[in-house]
Amino acid sequence: MRRLMQGNEAVFRGALAAGASYYAGYPISPSTEILNVASGWAAEHPEFGFLQAEDEIASANAVIGASLAGAKAFTATSGPGFSLMQEAVGYAQKVGVPSVFVNVQRVGPATGMPTMPGQGDIMQVRYGSTGDYTPLAFYPNSVAEAFSTTVLAFNAAEESRSPVVLLSDTFVGHLNEVVDPEELAAAATVAPRELAPLGRHEFGSPRFFAGVLMYEHGPNAGEPATADADEYLRQYYAAKHRHLEVANRYALYQHGWNVDAQTLVICYGIVSRVAAPLAPDYALFRPIRIHPMLGDELRAIAERYEHIVAIEANDGQYADMAELTLRREVKRVPLLGGRISMEALRAGLDRVLGGGPAEPPIPLAPTEAVERSPLGIG
Amino acid sequence: MAETALAELNYKSKLKLALFPTIWCPGCGIGTIMMQLAMVLDEMAMDETNTIIVSGIGCTGRMGSYMQFESVYTLHGRTLPVAEAIKTVRPEMNVIVVAGDGDTASIGGNHLVHSIRRNVPVTVLCNNNEIYGLTGGQTGPTTPTGTKTLSSPSGNPNTPINLQGIVRSSPHALYAKSTVYHQTHLRNAIREAIEHPGFSFVDITSQCIENNGRRIGFANANEMLTYYRKGYKRAPKDADTLGPMEIGVLRPEAERVGNGAARPLVVEAAPAVETPRPKAAPVDDEEKARKRAESQQKLALMQKLSPETKVRVAKGEISLADALLEAGVEEGPA
Numbered sequence: 069m070r071r072l073m074q075g076n077e078a079v080f081r082g083a084l085a086a087g088a089s090y091y092a093g094y095p096i097s098p099s100t101e102i103l104n105v106a107s108g109w110a111a112e113h114p115e116f117g118f119l120q121a122e123d124e125i126a127s128a129n130a131v132i133g134a135s136l137a138g139a140k141a142f143t144a145t146s147g148p149g150f151s152l153m154q155e156a157v158g159y160a161q162k163v164g165v166p167s168v169f170v171n172v173q174r175v176g177p178a179t180g181m182p183t184m185p186g187q188g189d190i191m192q193v194r195y196g197s198t199g200d201y202t203p204l205a206f207y208p209n210s211v212a213e214a215f216s217t218t219v220l221a222f223n224a225a226e227e228s229r230s231p232v233v234l235l236s237d238t239f240v241g242h243l244n245e246v247v248d249p250e251e252l253a254a255a256a257t258v259a260p261r262e263l264a265p266l267g268r269h270e271f272g273s274p275r276f277f278a279g280v281l282m283y284e285h286g287p288n289a290g291e292p293a294t295a296d297a298d299e300y301l302r303q304y305y306a307a308k309h310r311h312l313e314v315a316n317r318y319a320l321y322q323h324g325w326n327v328d329a330q331t332l333v334i335c336y337g338i339v340s341r342v343a344a345p346l347a348p349d350y351a352l353f354r355p356i357r358i359h360p361m362l363g364d365e366l367r368a369i370a371e372r373y374e375h376i377v378a379i380e381a382n383d384g385q386y387a388d389m390a391e392l393t394l395r396r397e398v399k400r401v402p403l404l405g406g407r408i409s410m411e412a413l414r415a416g417l418d419r420v421l422g423g424g425p426a427e428p429p430i431p432l433a434p435t436e437a438v439e440r441s442p443l444g445i446g
Numbered sequence: 447m448a449e450t451a452l453a454e455l456n457y458k459s460k461l462k463l464a465l466f467p468t469i470w471c472p473g474c475g476i477g478t479i480m481m482q483l484a485m486v487l488d489e490m491a492m493d494e495t496n497t498i499i500v501s502g503i504g505c506t507g508r509m510g511s512y513m514q515f516e517s518v519y520t521l522h523g524r525t526l527p528v529a530e531a532i533k534t535v536r537p538e539m540n541v542i543v544v545a546g547d548g549d550t551a552s553i554g555g556n557h558l559v560h561s562i563r564r565n566v567p568v569t570v571l572c573n574n575n576e577i578y579g580l581t582g583g584q585t586g587p588t589t590p591t592g593t594k595t596l597s598s599p600s601g602n603p604n605t606p607i608n609l610q611g612i613v614r615s616s617p618h619a620l621y622a623k624s625t626v627y628h629q630t631h632l633r634n635a636i637r638e639a640i641e642h643p644g645f646s647f648v649d650i651t652s653q654c655i656e657n658n659g660r661r662i663g664f665a666n667a668n669e670m671l672t673y674y675r676k677g678y679k680r681a682p683k684d685a686d687t688l689g690p691m692e693i694g695v696l697r698p699e700a701e702r703v704g705n706g707a708a709r710p711l712v713v714e715a716a717p718a719v720e721t722p723r724p725k726a727a728p729v730d731d732e733e734k735a736r737k738r739a740e741s742q743q744k745l746a747l748m749q750k751l752s753p754e755t756k757v758r759v760a761k762g763e764i765s766l767a768d769a770l771l772e773a774g775v776e777e778g779p780a
């Protein structure tokens with residue numbers, strides 16, 4: 069039945085449709101509704117595991133435990149909580165734990181501006197944990213897409229055996245749109261769990277899941293390989309290739325608006341919705357798969373345009389990746405401090421296309437009292 | 447079984463002997479804990495299909511890799527959230543945590559406190575060697591006041607953490623204290639802890655000869671064991687707390703109402719509520735496991751249907767069984 073649904077709730081419903089049966093989390097705006105909905109669901113479905121953890125470190129590690137035990141498991145947080153989860157994310161990458169980490173972004177760093185929308189975690193998702201790894205991350209821009217992209221994130225997690233990140237933001241998370249949840253659920257294709265749960269493996273010897281290097285096969289299987297660079301190479305590249313191969317199945321993006329325009333605008337998440345009035349005069353490239361970078365796809369599209377401008381609610385994080393990929397200038401319109409408005413966006417576009425800098429003119433500090441912000445410390 | 451002769455025990459089948467010798471220093475106390483745990487698990491007929499070992503990081507953490515059980519070697523300090531989630535997803539499993547004092551009470555201290563609060567039904571074996579062994583002998587949370595360590599060259603100025611007090615802050619938790627010298631006592635304590643239905647914690651004093659003992663004046667491991675033998679006494683059976691040099695098992699005080707000095711949940715008779723929500727019936731663990739399997743199977747079966755049929759099933763227009771019949775799909779294993 070069609071009904072109004074919030075973006076955050078859609079993430080939870082999508083997770084259910086993907087077969088999730090465990091959630092752990094710690095309250096933080098603007099992701100909290102996911103935790104709330106999960107707790108309500110768990111109260112009525114005792115087979116659904118739920119933990120309100122003592123902190124995000126516990127949530128992330130609980131998700132890892134639940135997944136190894138056989139459940140499709142996930143957590144949701146915002147930038148500060150995601151920072152606390154980084155060690156666990158790296159561990160899940162190394163051990164190969166299928167899991168989903170939802171990051172509903174707000175303005176950072178640190179406690180930042182808790183009620184304001186931001187997109188400052190693009191790089192945290194890519195490089196936040198220690199060591200090298202190849203994360204997969206997706207970023208929807210509507211309630212229906214939040215649902216379907218969550219399903220896809222779970223599938224990609226199973227297929228790549230890795231922690232997949234679902235990005236969102238204050239606005240996408242709090243957006244209410246009409247969707248038909250049954251239809252969305254029915255459209256979901258669900259990847260099966262292949263990793264045998266703890267205690268149910270079918271090999272000769274019990275497994276040892278370790279964040280350190282162990283021989284996986286051969287005569288030394290199960291023994292430490294912490295000083296063997298060859299084994300490191302074998303395992304590192306096997307994981308990398310597996311992740312990239314799965315990512316290729318989900319090379320999701322939107323190329324639209326006026327595709328014959330001179331300027332290609334890159335934006336994603338809520339910014340791509342706010343920017344909709346640019347439709348007549350600009351072409352749009354909206355990556356849904358944020359990581360790994362959509363290299364071939366963007367290269368093929370970018371060729372057709374004279375200018376490329378990345379409009380994002382951070383100081384050019386995706387623009388950096390795009391520039392590196394395209395090896396040509398990508399202009400930047402940073403929408404900072406939560407100001408994701410059409411005025412700021414147009415002013416920025418006019419500025420950079422007129423040859424001006426990415427940095428907006430900085431207003432002088434007021435000499436008279438301005439309207440006070442609520443002291444948002446969530 | 448308490449006093450069964452060691453020789454009769456088949457505990458070696460619980461160890462990955464092919465990986466021996468272990469990485470531990472000669473004279474280290476960890477091996478004794480592992481042996482006693484293996485004996486208990488053997489006695490209790492526990493095997494890799496019903497028992498999971500979750501270990502922390504540190505010398506102690508390596509125990510998981512030497513045991514014939516499925517094991518998760520977690521991040522430093524994160525054993526308990528991992529163990530709790532495993533227990534939630536697989537309530538039929540017996541989940542045992544093995545970790546050092548630093549892992550359990552310092553970096554993992556917050557998880558410890560909250561796992562106790564939630565009465566997570568897992569057993570923690572804390573190898574309390576009063577030192578950060580693996581990193582070379584720095585002060586840990588249980589290092590006694592005055593002890594000289596690599597990081598407290600003029601003696602630890604702080605009071606060690608009160609593990610007994612922390613565990614006993616919950617009326618549901620079992621706290622046991624033993625040492626690697628008192629092996630029969632240790633074995634019985636481990637067994638009792640595993641059998642306890644709620645959170646249980648075995649605080650095991652053991653020697654780190656290499657990175658602690660020698661620095662504080664013991665010539666060898668044997669001297670440390672002799673010190674445990676002479677110093678530690680069994681507490682009276684009905685003891686309610688253990689003194690600093692006492693070993694024993696403190697069973698939960700079931701009569702207490704809530705945590706610590708918690709107040710009772712219900713205060714006054716509340717005005718009648720119009721439509722009380724039906725209280726979810728208590729579901730036992732097997733029921734949970736069955737329901738989970740059922741819902742997973744249902745999901746898998748749904749995948750065999752066309753999108754249109756899925757919508758009809760989701761909307762309740764047709765039952766799943768009928769839809770499968772209509773589509774000519776076998777209901778067999780998904």
Ligand SMILES: Cc1ncc(C[n+]2csc(CCOP(=O)(O)OP(=O)(O)O)c2C)c(N)n1
Nearest residue numbers: 503504505506522546547548549578579580
């Ligand atoms: C996040 C993190 N911080 C620090 C370390 C380094 N480290 C490894 S083991 C250890 C302490 C071990 O002490 P304890 O838990 O008492 O175990 P023991 O070696 O004494 O058995 C530390 C600090 C680590 N692995 N991870």
Ligand code: SF4
Nearest residue numbers: 470471474505579654
């Ligand atoms: S350093 Fe200490 S705790 Fe670690 S193996 Fe050696 S004796 Fe045991």
Ligand SMILES: [Mg+2]
Nearest residue numbers: 546547577579
């Ligand atoms: Mg220690």
